[in-house]
Amino acid sequence: xxxxxxxxxxxxxxxxxxxxxxxxxxxxxxxxxxxxxxxxxxxxxxxxxxxxxxxxxxxxxxxxxxxxxxxxxxxxxxxxxxxxxxxxxxxxxxxxxxxxxxxxxxxxxxxxxxxxxxxxxxxxxxxxxxxxxxxxxxxxxxxxxxxxxxxxxxxxxxxxxxxxx
Amino acid sequence: xxxxxxxxxxxxxxxxxxxxxxxxxxxxxxxxxxxxxxxxxxxxxxxxxxxxxxxxxxxxxxxxxxxxxxxxxxxxxxxxxxxxxxxxxxxxxxxxxxxxxxxxxxxxxxxxxxxxxxxxxxxxxxxxxxxxxxxxxxxxxxxxxxxxxxxxxxxxxxxxxxxxxxxxxxxxxxxxxxxxxxxxxxxxxxxxxxxxxxxxxxxxxxxxxxxxxxxxxxxxxxxxxxxxxxxxxxxxxxxxxxxxxxxxxxxxxxxxxxxxxxxxxxxxxxxxxxxxxxxxxxxxxxxxxxx
Numbered sequence: 001x002x003x004x005x006x007x008x009x010x011x012x013x014x015x016x017x018x019x020x021x022x023x024x025x026x027x028x029x030x031x032x033x034x035x036x037x038x039x040x041x042x043x044x045x046x047x048x049x050x051x052x053x054x055x056x057x058x059x060x061x062x063x064x065x066x067x068x069x070x071x072x073x074x075x076x077x078x079x080x081x082x083x084x085x086x087x088x089x090x091x092x093x094x095x096x097x098x099x100x101x102x103x104x105x106x107x108x109x110x111x112x113x114x115x116x117x118x119x120x121x122x123x124x125x126x127x128x129x130x131x132x133x134x135x136x137x138x139x140x141x142x143x144x145x146x147x148x149x150x151x152x153x154x155x156x157x158x159x160x161x162x163x164x165x
Numbered sequence: 166x167x168x169x170x171x172x173x174x175x176x177x178x179x180x181x182x183x184x185x186x187x188x189x190x191x192x193x194x195x196x197x198x199x200x201x202x203x204x205x206x207x208x209x210x211x212x213x214x215x216x217x218x219x220x221x222x223x224x225x226x227x228x229x230x231x232x233x234x235x236x237x238x239x240x241x242x243x244x245x246x247x248x249x250x251x252x253x254x255x256x257x258x259x260x261x262x263x264x265x266x267x268x269x270x271x272x273x274x275x276x277x278x279x280x281x282x283x284x285x286x287x288x289x290x291x292x293x294x295x296x297x298x299x300x301x302x303x304x305x306x307x308x309x310x311x312x313x314x315x316x317x318x319x320x321x322x323x324x325x326x327x328x329x330x331x332x333x334x335x336x337x338x339x340x341x342x343x344x345x346x347x348x349x350x351x352x353x354x355x356x357x358x359x360x361x362x363x364x365x366x367x368x369x370x371x372x373x374x375x376x377x378x379x380x381x382x383x384x385x386x387x388x389x390x391x392x393x394x395x396x397x398x399x400x401x402x403x404x405x406x407x408x409x410x411x412x413x414x415x416x417x418x419x420x421x422x423x424x425x426x427x428x429x430x431x432x433x434x435x436x437x438x439x440x441x442x443x444x445x446x447x448x449x450x451x452x453x454x455x456x
Contacts (some may be wrong), residue, residue: 018171020171040166042204048271064219108270
């Protein structure tokens with residue numbers, strides 16, 4: 001079947017089998033290997049992407065289901081060479097060791113902060129409970145998300161002060 | 166790599182279209198909503214439909230609303246929406262308490278109420294919730310709409326009352342005054358299926374239990390409930406002793422299987438403890454306390 005998926009703002013076309021999973025469509029068909037293929041059983045969350053603005057596990061979503069829809073992957077976090085605050089937070093707070101869970105973590109974290117710009121630790125831990133880190137680096141991951149929240153709040157406050165004349 | 170066997174993919178733009186597609190493709194066709202139960206089973210070849218009919222476009226079935234003296238939940242309502250619903254929280258805490266321990270937030274973003282019920286996994290949580298609340302399933306076919314008591318909805322493991330060319334479109338739950346409800350689940354790890362779980366509501370009239378519902382999952386309880394324990398409580402005093410007696414009946418009458426989640430005596434013990442906790446919290450909630 002022919003699918004048309006808007007991925008990170010760009011329309012992408014491909015002929016696929018209906019059984020192709022979204023994670024393989026992204027990685028193998030489109031070459032977007034930032035989305036990781038982990039447990040394959042919708043447990044680990046390494047494959048987390050956004051489908052129509054909602055964080056989902058792409059190993060349990062068909063590429064066919066995304067036909068005509070909007071997908072955002074980790075490659076879409078950076079805008080014009082500027083890292084997303086979540087990405088910067090993972091750097092600043094050493095939010096990764098092996099990096100396997102990181103891209104899924106960041107997609108979940110971005111979705112959380114868009115919904116709740118100032119989450120406490122418990123809220124962050126609940127939000128990332130579908131993303132498993134086998135390096136057990138959760139402490140630093142939580143700090144990374146908090147870093148992003150704090151810096152985005154500061155950026156918003158700065159923007160607010162720059163009142164146009 | 167786990168990949169489903171080949172299948173034809175169709176998309177339904179309406180309930181009528183979904184039913185027409187089911188009719189056209191026959192018994193080897195399956196509806197797919199969130200797909201978080203069906204796709205894993207297809208990967209393992211435990212399910213092998215020849216045609217998948219994608220109903221994610223049926224956004225008109227994504228709602229939670231008050232309809233007369235009932236709560237109506239559309240079949241395409243995602244688990245996340247059930248967890249976050251102020252309307253459901255106002256009437257039945259059991260919904261949020263159960264949803265909080267169903268899988269994880271990402272799965273709840275995608276999985277649907279209708280999908281979970283139609284998958285009819287014998288360990289599924291919402292089946293116990295709706296059995297406790299004595300909800301009704303609204304099922305559509307080409308010839309019209311019929312309604313089935315949720316306690317008659319599950320015909321067996323992975324089998325429901327929904328026939329080949331029918332579709333579950335809505336679940337309805339009566340609103341009850343002076344009612345508390347609760348859900349108690351024990352799992353091996355966060356987000357896992359239950360070892361055992363119990364959901365209850367209690368409606369009080371003074372010190373008396375006017376009505377009660379008990380839902381059980383993962384322990385082989387017929388119709389996800391224990392009618393005997395409900396009958397024991399109904400019309401009697403809302404006391405800890407009455408609750409303990411009913412919990413004992415639940416533990417004795419369920420039919421847990423021995424598996425990697427535990428031996429039979431352990432599961433029966435869990436049922437007794439969880440039913441008692443859920444009932445006591447339901448009574449506290451009905452009396453205006455924090456359930």
